Amino acid sequence: MKRTGFLLFLLMFIVMMVSVQDRAAAAAAPGGNVQIVLDGNELKVSKDAKITNVNGSVMVPFRVIGENLGFEVKWEQKTKKVLINKDSKTIELVVNQKNATVNGKKVSLDNPPMLQNNIVVVPVRFVSEQMGIQVSWDGANQTVYLTSSVAETPKTEDGTGAGNGEVPIPDPFPGTSTSEPGEVSDPSTTIPPVSGNAMINGLSFSENRLMIASQGGTLTPKVFKMSGPDRIVVDLPNAGFSADFLGGAAIGTGNQGQLDVSGYPDVKSIRYSLFSNSPSTVRVVIDLNYTKDYSVYNDESGSGLVIVDLNKTDSTPTNPIGNNGKKVVVIDAGHGDQDPGTLGYTKKKEKDFNLAVAQKVGQLLANEPNIDFVLTRSDDTFLKLEERARIANDLNADVFVSIHANSAGSTAASGSETYYQRDASKALASVMHKYLVKATGLPDRGVRYGNYHVIRETKMPAVLLEVGYMSNPKDEAALFSESLQNSVAQGIVNGIKEYLGIQ
Structure with a gap:
């Protein structure tokens, strides 16, 4: 099965089985129509696959699993067991039992699988947690929102590309001073799909530090200062934005935006763009209120973490977070x-x-x-x-x-x-x-x-x-x-x- 198809089936399975008592409670009445939205796109669910609400948990007919998944799924009539296998993971559910087994370890359920009119319905919230799927529920519109934890890189027709073809992109920073060459990209520039690029997954600014997270490929940042106005430019060659980061926008279009930097007196704004195609390059510009020194940390272990620290004035490539005996806290x-x-x-x-x-x-x-x-x-x-x-x-x-x-x-x-x-x-x-x-x-x-x-x-x-x-x-x-x-x-x-x- 193609990876894209398998992911869609996997996510459909998980949302159907997720318990909603705590995180995604469905207000659907038995037989109600529930929409499922994956990464901004609505999935099709068969009309006869009724999703019901039992004691605050979404229950889905067991047969839906077998019809739609690339999992190995079995029903044992004699023992009333549902067996699910995929790669190294095995999940075992038993009708009317509030304990499930995952890879031999018992896990408690909010509600057990049930038999309704000779059809097995299951509420397996923990499955979504095991698979790392973010699930949210809009009760007013009867919609389940899913966000995959696995980035699926769009393919070209021959399956080798990382984008949707060459797409012209506009000037990413209109009105920006061009006192130095190359500050903005040519509006006619196209960004072709390039296999092997690092994919930018996250940008964050806190405690006067810009943090760039990526996966795949190798980030080798080129950081330099420009004046008129004062700014720090971070170029990331051989990089692009992941589909998740773009929020569903097509790769090669609309790849620009700004971060919220309110409360930081040194910084006026932080802008980012898919900047160039020679090679494909992401550019992040830190607009300053006055000239400012910085240091750059690039994790050489291959984790894909780059930090531009405005608090540090030397170029020593050490992690600026947690030095001097400070405790490190991550707030998510x-x-x-x-x-x-x-x-x-x-x-x-x-x-x-x-x-x-x-x-x-x-x-x-x-x-x-x-x-x-x-x-x-x-x-x-x-x-x-x-x-x-x-x-x-x-x-x-x-x-x-x-x-x-x-x-x-x-x-x-x-x-x-x-x-x-x-x-x-x-x-x-x-x-x-x-x-x-x-x-x-x-x-x-x-x-x-x-x-x-x-x-x-x-x-x-x-x-x-x-x-x-x-x-x-x-x-x-x-x-x-x-x-x-x-x-x-x-x-x-x-x-x-x-x-x-x-x-």
């Missing part, structure tokens, strides 16, 4: 850009809440002399789950905190939860939850085990905070109030400091 604002997260009672977007709190946390951490911090995203951009975890791992972070808001099939669900995945994260989860509940004033829903990708694949103590329920009108109103966001941000910082033993 869940979702972003084309992935809105869950939609609230009044259709507010989870991604906006997550980012607002993360930015406030960053502002507070900037005042902590013993802590270095990084925001996985500092504005409304998209970053894959694996990239969020990889950033923290590459930085050898001491703590990882992912910020989210929850949703349920009923408007009655309310409260704050804290998730951990590894035993090494339990202590952090306990401390963070204490401060989270105090900050929100919402019902205490406890510290819970959750097999989420970002807290499973990180190597340091890591937690995922579900601050409140956007499906609850009172919770949603509180979540989007300045006072609660400030309180939560301060609580997160207090929890981090207590856990790290910082006064």
Whole structure:
């Protein structure tokens, strides 16, 4: 099976089986029509594949799996078992049993598989978590939003390219001074597909540092200063933007944008563009309010992490984060850009809440002399789950905190939860939850085990905070109030400091 087709089938399977009591609650009545949107594109679901809601969990007929997946899927009538195999992963489900088995290890389920009119329906939330798929639910529009954790590089007809053909792109920085040659690209420039390029997955700016994350290929940044006006130019030859970063835009078109740099007096703006085709080059320009020195760190281990540090004035190629004995904290604002997260009672977007709190946390951490911090995203951009975890791992972070808001099939669900995945994260989860509940004033829903990708694949103590329920009108109103966001941000910082033993 072609990789693209398999990914679509895989994601269709996962959304059909994801439990929504905590993260993607479906309000669909039995037999209701549910739309499934993958990376901005609606998937087709057979009309006779009825998706139902049982005790707050999405239930899907077992036969849908067999019809649509490249998995090896079996039904054992005698033992009432559903067996799913793919590569090195084996999942076993049993009708009416709330424990599943993944590669021989028992995992509890919110609701068990069931028999309805001689049809097996299954609610396997943990499957989506195992596969690293971001799932969000818009109850008002009966739509499930999926964001894949695996970047699928578009192919040319012969399967060798990395784009959709040669596409003209406009001047990426209209009105920019051209006192130095090559500041902007020729409007007639075309960006052909090039195999083997590094793919830019994320751009972030925090604590006066530009961070560039990529995968595939090798990044060799060329950084230089320009004047009239003052700016720092970062050229990344043999690089392009990943389809995920572009939010579904075609490769070679619209590959430009800006980062939010409010609150940083040195920097006026940060702009990025797919700049050249000789070779394919990504350009990032840091517009300065005055001349400023910098240093550049390029991780030679091949992790694809580049940091341009405006705080450091020498060119020593060392990681500027965590030096001088400082603790390193990574703050992750869940979702972003084309992935809105869950939609609230009044259709507010989870991604906006997550980012607002993360930015406030960053502002507070900037005042902590013993802590270095990084925001996985500092504005409304998209970053894959694996990239969020990889950033923290590459930085050898001491703590990882992912910020989210929850949703349920009923408007009655309310409260704050804290998730951990590894035993090494339990202590952090306990401390963070204490401060989270105090900050929100919402019902205490406890510290819970959750097999989420970002807290499973990180190597340091890591937690995922579900601050409140956007499906609850009172919770949603509180979540989007300045006072609660400030309180939560301060609580997160207090929890981090207590856990790290910082006064």
